Amino acid sequence: MAIESLLIINKSGGLLYQRNFIDKPPQSQAPNQPEPQQQLNSNDYLILASTLHGVFAIASQLTPKALQLSQNDIDYTIPYIPNVGMPTNGGRTGNGSTVGGGSGSSGPGSNKLGSFKGDDFFKDSFVSWNKSGLRQLCTDQFTMFIYQTMTGLKFVAISTTVMPQQKVATPSGTDKLDRYGNSSNLAIQIADNFLRKVYCLYSDYVMKDPFYSMEMPIKSDLFDKKVRAMIKNMNE
Amino acid sequence: MPHQKIIQTSSIDAQSSTRSTSNTGTHYDDLLYQRSLIYKKNEISLSAMTFLFQEMINYLHQSSSTMSEFELKLSRYGQSIGLRLLELLNFRASLPASLTSIPTRSSILFSSSAPLTDQANSNSTNTPDAIRKREEESSTNADLAKHITKMRRRDLKILDILQFIHGTLWSYLFHHVSDDLVKSSERNNEYMIVDNEPQLTQFIPQSSKFLNSCHFFVCGMIQGFLLNGGFPCSVSPHLMPVDGFDERVIYLIKFDEQVLERESLRF
Amino acid sequence: MGIYSFWIFDKHCNCIFDREWTLTSSSSSGTINSKQNEETAKLLYGMVYSLRSITQKLSKGSIKNDVRSISTGKYRIHTYCTATGVWFVLLTDFKQQSYTQVLQHVYSHIYVKFISNNLFSPYDFADNESEMRGQGTRKITNKNFIDSLNAFLSPMVGQ
Numbered sequence: 001m002a003i004e005s006l007l008i009i010n011k012s013g014g015l016l017y018q019r020n021f022i023d024k025p026p027q028s029q030a031p032n033q034p035e036p037q038q039q040l041n042s043n044d045y046l047i048l049a050s051t052l053h054g055v056f057a058i059a060s061q062l063t064p065k066a067l068q069l070s071q072n073d074i075d076y077t078i079p080y081i082p083n084v085g086m087p088t089n090g091g092r093t094g095n096g097s098t099v100g101g102g103s104g105s106s107g108p109g110s111n112k113l114g115s116f117k118g119d120d121f122f123k124d125s126f127v128s129w130n131k132s133g134l135r136q137l138c139t140d141q142f143t144m145f146i147y148q149t150m151t152g153l154k155f156v157a158i159s160t161t162v163m164p165q166q167k168v169a170t171p172s173g174t175d176k177l178d179r180y181g182n183s184s185n186l187a188i189q190i191a192d193n194f195l196r197k198v199y200c201l202y203s204d205y206v207m208k209d210p211f212y213s214m215e216m217p218i219k220s221d222l223f224d225k226k227v228r229a230m231i232k233n234m235n236e
Numbered sequence: 237m238p239h240q241k242i243i244q245t246s247s248i249d250a251q252s253s254t255r256s257t258s259n260t261g262t263h264y265d266d267l268l269y270q271r272s273l274i275y276k277k278n279e280i281s282l283s284a285m286t287f288l289f290q291e292m293i294n295y296l297h298q299s300s301s302t303m304s305e306f307e308l309k310l311s312r313y314g315q316s317i318g319l320r321l322l323e324l325l326n327f328r329a330s331l332p333a334s335l336t337s338i339p340t341r342s343s344i345l346f347s348s349s350a351p352l353t354d355q356a357n358s359n360s361t362n363t364p365d366a367i368r369k370r371e372e373e374s375s376t377n378a379d380l381a382k383h384i385t386k387m388r389r390r391d392l393k394i395l396d397i398l399q400f401i402h403g404t405l406w407s408y409l410f411h412h413v414s415d416d417l418v419k420s421s422e423r424n425n426e427y428m429i430v431d432n433e434p435q436l437t438q439f440i441p442q443s444s445k446f447l448n449s450c451h452f453f454v455c456g457m458i459q460g461f462l463l464n465g466g467f468p469c470s471v472s473p474h475l476m477p478v479d480g481f482d483e484r485v486i487y488l489i490k491f492d493e494q495v496l497e498r499e500s501l502r503f
Numbered sequence: 504m505g506i507y508s509f510w511i512f513d514k515h516c517n518c519i520f521d522r523e524w525t526l527t528s529s530s531s532s533g534t535i536n537s538k539q540n541e542e543t544a545k546l547l548y549g550m551v552y553s554l555r556s557i558t559q560k561l562s563k564g565s566i567k568n569d570v571r572s573i574s575t576g577k578y579r580i581h582t583y584c585t586a587t588g589v590w591f592v593l594l595t596d597f598k599q600q601s602y603t604q605v606l607q608h609v610y611s612h613i614y615v616k617f618i619s620n621n622l623f624s625p626y627d628f629a630d631n632e633s634e635m636r637g638q639g640t641r642k643i644t645n646k647n648f649i650d651s652l653n654a655f656l657s658p659m660v661g662q
Contacts, residue, residue, distance in 0.1 A: 040560060048560065051553050058550045059575040062543060064507030064594050065525045066533075067577055074577060114439065115282040128576070136574035139558045140567070158561065163571065163600060185600065188574065208286045208439035210293035211446060220441035 001190060002160045002235045004142060006198065006227065007045070010215050011152030013053030017218040018045045021231050022160070052134070052156065056146070060132035076128040084193040085230040086120060114204035114226075121200040128192060136188050138163040145188065147195035153202075155195040163187065194234060201226045273327060282435070289436050293450055307452040311471075314456020321457070322464045325404050330388040390465065394491065394499055397465050398427055401458060409457070410435050415484075425491040429458070432481040442482060448475055451485055458487055468492045505659040506602075507578060507594040508533075509652075510547060511614070514588030515629045517639035518544035522652070530657040535649060536642040551582055551592060571603065585610060605659070613655065617648035 008017040040048070113121060128135075130148035137144040143163055147155045205223035206212055212220065292313060300306035391397035398417055406414040410431075420426035437450050451473030459471045469491045476486050508523035521540050526532035534540065555570050562568030573580040574597070583591040583606035591606045591614075618624050628634075628641045643649070 044560060048557055051557055055550050055553050058546050059573075060577075061546055062550065062575075062580075062594075063577050065523060066507045066527060069525060070527055076576065115286065131576040134573065134575050136572075137554055137558070138571040138573070139562075140569050140571065141558075141562055142568075185597065203283075205439050205441070208283070208290055209441055209444075210290040210297070210450070211440070211444050219443070221443040222439065222441045 001187070001194075003157050003194070003231045004160050005158040006231070007049060007052075007154075007156040007158075008202070008218065009049045009053055009154040009156065012215070013050040014215060015046050015049035015217070016215075017223075018042075018049075019224070019227070021228070021235070052146070053154070056133040056148075056154070059134045063132065074131075076131055077125050078128050078189050078192045079125045080123055081190055081193045082120070084190055085197050085234045087233055114201075115208075116200060116204075121197050126196065136191075143187065145191035145195065147192050147199065149199055153199075155198055155202075157191055157195055157198075159191070161187070194230075197230060198227060201230065273324070274331065286436065286439055289453070290439075292453075293446075297446070303446075303449060307449050310449070311452040311456035311459065314453040314458075315460030315463070318457040318460025318462075319464045321405060321408070322461050325400075325408060326388050326390070329404060330384050330386070332383055332385065392466075394427070394467065394495065397462065397467060398429070398489075401461060402429060405457075405461060406431075423490075425493070425496050427489045427491075429487045429489070430476075430484065431487070432478075432484045434483055434485050437485075438483065448473055451475075451487070455487055458489065462489070467495050469495065505595060505598065505661070506656060507596070509594075509609075509656060510544060510590075510592040511643070512544075512548055512590040512592065513628050513639075515635050515639060516548055516552075517628060517634065517641070518548065519628045519639075519641065520643040522649075522656070524660050527661060530660040531653075536644070547580075547592060548590075551580070551590065555584075572601070581606060583607060583610060589614070605656075609652065609655065613648060613651050617645050617651065618643060621645065 002022065004022045005020045006017070007015065010016050113119075116122075128147075129150050130146065133148055134146050136146070139162075141160075141162065143159045143161055145157045145159065147157075149155075201223060202218075205220055205226055206218050209220055209222075212218070293310070296306050296309045296313075300309060391400055402414045402417040406412065406429075414429050415432045416428075416430035418428040418430065420428065431454075434451065434454070436453065437447065440447050440450055455471040455473055459469060462469050462471075469489050471487055471489050474486045474488055476484050478484055506524070508521065510518060510522075511520040513519045518541070520536065521544055522533065522535050523537065523540060524530065524533040551570065551573070554573060558568055558570050569584055570582050572582070579595050579597055581593045581595060581602040583603060585591075589610075591609055593602050593606060595602060619626065624643075624645055625641070628643075629639045630641070634641070
């Protein structure tokens with residue numbers, strides 16, 4: 001899953017953070033196209049963020065009557081998927097050193113996850129807080145995933161992966177759905193795992209920055225660096 | 237009449253509640269003072285510590301009108317810690333090795349928090365077991381002094397006390413010895429302690445123009461430590477990024493003239 | 504329960520047909536062209552419209568980029584937009600990833616057959632100015648259309 005773009009939207013629909021991670025096709029394509037694809041400006045992204053925020057609220061209003069009547073509980077548990085957004089080689093060794101000696105793991109390089117211990121931010125399945133809002137938007141060119149936190153913060157990832165249009169691999173697909181509950185499929189689970197890790201980074205590098213004022217655009221270069229590293233791991 | 241009644245009941249409520257809090261309060265106070273001075277692995281969540289640090293900086297930043305005032309205030313916070321640490325660490329270093337399980341390479345201040353979901357079950361400080369353990373500790377505390385056969389001598393030389401900071405103080409605070417200890421080649425009274433990855437300020441963005449000032453907390457600790465040891469000096473931080481360590485910081489220690497004079501008197 | 508409701512919107516933002524199933528057990532339950540669903544239809548249209556405009560803004564190059572499906576925590580919306588500006592919208596559960604073929608079939612074999620090719624059915628459901636601006640209330644009432652749609656979609660209700 002290649003992440004193209006990441007947005008963070010605060011609880012009132014303001015855009016806190018927006019970055020593109022895949023460079024637009026270089027000049028070689030420009031001569032072919034008479035009108036160069038105009039890049040979205042920051043105002044466009046602000047509109048985009050508030051639109052998403054609005055749609056998010058509408059989505060819960062549209063719950064079908066059949067669902068309201070039947071009250072069958074949807075399982076919102078998202079399983080932990082290892083190695084999402086993690087470096088592929090260093091993970092195991094880091095684990096060994098940390099478990100081996102609690103006091104011995106003082107090597108300054110080993111603790112790369114900020115205030116998180118071990119080789120990953122979390123290791124357990126978790127329950128999605130996004131129970132009635134928008135979670136995924138599939139289009140012909142990209143897929144958008146939304147992870148919502150308990151406080152209403154929304155992390156939006158735009159992936160270049162396109163969901164298959166035909167019924168592909170239905171038997172194995174249903175098998176997985178049975179195992180993980182039917183509220184989400186594998187792509188959503190991977191995206192939720194990834195975005196939850198971005199949330200972990202946010203809790204470290206944004207919330208622990210003394211000069212960050214709440215609900216304001218994120219300018220921390222450290223956060224930027226860590227997110228870029230994680231997305232590089234994702235895209236590899 | 238009902239008016240009075242309400243007041244009475246509320247005052248009774250208040251009394252009972254204050255009594256209960258004072259009860260538990262003294263209980264904890266007792267435990268705090270009875271706690272053994274011997275090193276016990278007693279980690280503090282890095283998250284909690286950085287949140288506290290963040291609030292400290294925020295508070296000082298708002299209450300100071302100039303940057304140098306902010307730095308001075310932050311450094312005073314650190315000094316009050318450094319002053320006490322000299323006493324404590326010297327005492328611990330005097331204890332025989334049998335009593336101190338892991339003598340120097342131990343940290344009390346900082347450690348990473350448990351993974352996100354484990355937080356609930358790690359909190360076991362108030363179980364009866366833990367309290368009993370603490371009481372046992374406090375009983376050993378009373379006759380701790382008789383285990384000390386020989387008190388560690390006060391560091392009198394600049395190099396000795398800097399070594400102590402580089403090794404023992406740094407291990408106590410940050411879980412590892414400092415990355416380097418250098419003497420300035422240009423000036424006689426200048427020494428440098430290097431930390432490649434400062435833990436406290438690791439979440440503060442490098443682009444922030446105040447990052448350097450935030451290091452004054454640790455500077456204050458060093459300064460207080462040295463001051464209490466009889467080495468008046470001034471300490472200032474300098475950001476010196478190298479490859480791989482973007483946050484590398486150098487704590488520059490400038491000793492006062494008198495320290496050098498005293499140093500030269502000895503042979 | 505496979506599918507929850509089915510909607511058709513015309514190019515004037517009017518909902519010209521809606522069918523909602525309310526009971527999982529019975530595929531004949533629910534409402535057709537219900538008055539109560541008017542507000543829901545407007546919300547649904549607005550939601551799909553907003554997301555379509557986002558999608559088009561984010562698209563690369565001149566290739567058309569359309570919304571296929573929208574997942575929420577409780578249900579999934581599938582859309583199929585035709586060249587004439589008619590939208591087919593289906594609300595389903597999560598068991599199946601794509602309903603594009605289903606919607607395509609509804610369009611080509613049911614809508615075109617009973618509405619477009621039917622001289623007695625109005626082609627444009629908006630008659631006057633105000634109905635052109637999204638105030639329309641006319642619905643598809645063609646019995647053949649409703650019957651064959653029911654016959655096609657009913658098996659998916661209790662899936």
